[in-house]
Amino acid sequence: MASYVADLLSDTLTRPTDGMREAMARADVGDDVFGEDPTVRALEERVAGMLGHEAALFTPTGSMANQLGLRLHVPPGQELVSDRLAHVVRAELGAAAVFSGITSRTWSAPRGLLDPAEAMSLVTTGVGPYQVETALLVVENTHNFGGGTVQPLPAIREVRAATREVGVAMHLDGARLWNAHVASGVSLENYGREFDTVSVCLSKGLGAPVGSVLVGSAERMAEARIWRKRYGGGMRQVGVLAAAGTYALDHHVERLAEDHARAKRFAEACAEVAPAVVDTTTVETNIVVLDVGAVGLSSAAFVEGLAAHRVRAYAVGPAAVRLVWHLDVDDAGTDAAVTAAREVLTAR
Ligand SMILES: Cc1ncc(COP(=O)(O)O)c(C=O)c1O
CATH class of the missing domain: 3.90.1150.10 (Aspartate Aminotransferase, domain 1)
Structure with a gap:
């Protein structure tokens, strides 16, 4: 492996710190497919609470958390809409189409910045058997390919009000929501409660080696748990990884x-x-x-x-x-x- 004095390729490159490794080694574990890993359960409860949601699900990757979220909201043959640089449409290799039969349309967004009118111009509902029905609007915060852009809360709220009126759900790809929270001072909960589901990553700026969390209602998370297993994402004594995430929340957010x-x-x-x-x-x-x-x-x-x-x-x-x-x-x-x-x- 080449050695760099500064490796700025991605914030996914971090290696666990000594403190994190110790926390992983000490983790109390159980079989999480049976819901018996106390470290995973504690992490899920904590993240759900931080984001103002009822329940959560630990996943191996941010892509899986996003894809579980998308399929909860969009029946096969219906669509999601997002900006054209969004990770869900650009970097998850067509997963929404391949796994869930979801089609996608995108709006243009300089720097990935959410423009409520532009976003809502794509939303199409009540169009009978003639056009594709929009079921979900996806927002990314911060916006990766947009350059780490923080989405302003008033814009999010405007879109939320408009989607609510037409019965369209909202998912937040919050892989770097921690960065948005620290940069803007907006609480995680204030971001989180504008959405039906939120995914967050522990393995980016927070420095955990693996792990993301999806949050939403208890009912939706129960359904997501079934699909996670179906996707091959049911993990056993995975508290060793959840412990890294918990350590990251304690030490690496601020x-x-x-x-x-x-x-x-x-x-x-x-x-x-x-x-x-x-x-x-x-x-x-x-x-x-x-x-x-x-x-x-x-x-x-x-x-x-x-x-x-x-x-x-x-x-x-x-x-x-x-x-x-x-x-x-x-x-x-x-x-x-x-x-x-x-x-x-x-x-x-
Ligand atoms: C905005 C965003 N969402 C989701 C992901 C997916 O995360 P993972 O690589 O864990 O699947 C990434 C990864 O870089 C990302 O930048």
Whole structure:
């Protein structure tokens, strides 16, 4: 494995800390398929409470949590609507169609930012046998491919009021809802209760090795539990992983502010030498997207240039590069990334 001074490819790269490993080793466990793992049950109860919901379900991945959520709301042949950069339509490999017979339509959203009128313009209900019926609207917060964008609560509330009127459900892909909460100060519960189901990931900025949680009503979670087993996601003594998630909730939520500050510092340092590559006001959380095309570079050339300095980033388009801060990138790593990026941006 290559060794990087700053590995900014993704916040999924984190390795469990010593404290987390100790918590995992000490975890009280049981067979979770029989509902007998006390550590999993405690985690589910805690996360449901944090998000203002009745019940929760621990899943191996964020994709599974999302896909269980989607199928609860959308009968086969009906549709979900989301923005065109949403993870559920762009990066879950057609799972909604393959597993649940769901079709999808998408609206355009610069930086993934929720525009209530744009979102609602797609919602189609009461159209008889002539058009596809919309059953679900999906929001992602923060928005990954949008660049870590935080969705404003008033916009979410406006869409919630409108969907409620026409009987359309709402699912929140909150893989990085923790980042939105820390950046905006909006409570997790205030975000959570605007949605029928919410998925959150423990394995991204929070630093757990595995694990996501889906929350919703007790009835919906009972149904999701059946489908999780059907998908092969029923796990046995999985309290060892839930313990990592619990540790992350205890120790790694508030510190996300450090990741946000480092990402901002990096973006500001890039903008100093190449103002066109990033609008620093758009850097709200732990993700920075640079438009290196603005200085005549391809994303491949920029990523390669950084790699020569042992800094890793991700080309997300021909001219767009994404860099993500997390638990395993400190101030020294951020300094190294700044030096490397400034050199590559100005070496022409
Ligand atoms: C916004 C968002 N949702 C869902 C997921 C899926 O998570 P997993 O990789 O655990 O399936 C990701 C993963 O990066 C993500 O960024």
